[in-house]
Amino acid sequence: MTKEEVRALVISKLRLREDSRVLDIGSGTGSVTVEAALMARRGLVYAIDSDENAVELTRRNAIRFGVSDRVIVIHGEAPEALNQVPGEVDAAFVGGSGGRLRDIIVGVCGKLSVGGRLVIDAITLENASLALATMAELGFVNVEVTEVVIAKGLRTGVGTVMLSRNPIFIIAGEKNRCGRVSSVVSIKDAIKQR
Numbered sequence: 001m002t003k004e005e006v007r008a009l010v011i012s013k014l015r016l017r018e019d020s021r022v023l024d025i026g027s028g029t030g031s032v033t034v035e036a037a038l039m040a041r042r043g044l045v046y047a048i049d050s051d052e053n054a055v056e057l058t059r060r061n062a063i064r065f066g067v068s069d070r071v072i073v074i075h076g077e078a079p080e081a082l083n084q085v086p087g088e089v090d091a092a093f094v095g096g097s098g099g100r101l102r103d104i105i106v107g108v109c110g111k112l113s114v115g116g117r118l119v120i121d122a123i124t125l126e127n128a129s130l131a132l133a134t135m136a137e138l139g140f141v142n143v144e145v146t147e148v149v150i151a152k153g154l155r156t157g158v159g160t161v162m163l164s165r166n167p168i169f170i171i172a173g174e175k176n177r178c179g180r181v182s183s184v185v186s187i188k189d190a191i192k193q194r
């Protein structure tokens, strides 16, 4: 499950509006789907998962949190399952890709409106790097990567000990026009821009 603290950042980076149409790819428990649907009160969230149990869990949680009227759950594997989503979306989150991250980003690029936001959670360096490379190749703009390291307090006999979780990379960017190669910034310019 995407943990509460990471979800807060993901939702913030999706920059949802009340009427946003959102994709949650690899919805799992539905935790991001529910948070997105709570924000997009007049919008729609398409939750996609290839696992039957995850699909059922997402459905149940959408009902439990009172957002099932604006959640459409799709049982299928991305990117093919994106064909079941009609029209364009304003924001997309990728929380699971099963080794198909590049194809999923290309598929999502085809569904996002221009200016639409793509946010990806990556646990491995390889996926973070693949996400950045693919988004650059497709011409996404304002791409940023954030490394999140969360430590939670555990009460012990001698006091509260902070237990670290593994770092997560959150990659976010905006669709410009699919297939356009964005300009490459030199390391020197990148440092100047900070």
Ligand SMILES: C[S@@+](CC[C@H](N)C(=O)[O-])C[C@H]1O[C@@H](n2cnc3c(N)ncnc32)[C@H](O)[C@@H]1O
Pocket: 001, 002, 003, 025, 026, 027, 028, 029, 030, 031, 032, 048, 049, 050, 051, 054, 076, 077, 078, 079, 095, 096, 097, 098, 099, 100
């Ligand atoms: C880390 S988990 C779920 C994270 C989810 N945001 C949550 O809070 O529960 C990743 C999920 O992605 C799904 N998944 C992996 N590859 C997929 C693909 N290509 N298409 C659809 N779902 C996929 C898995 O079945 C799993 O439920």
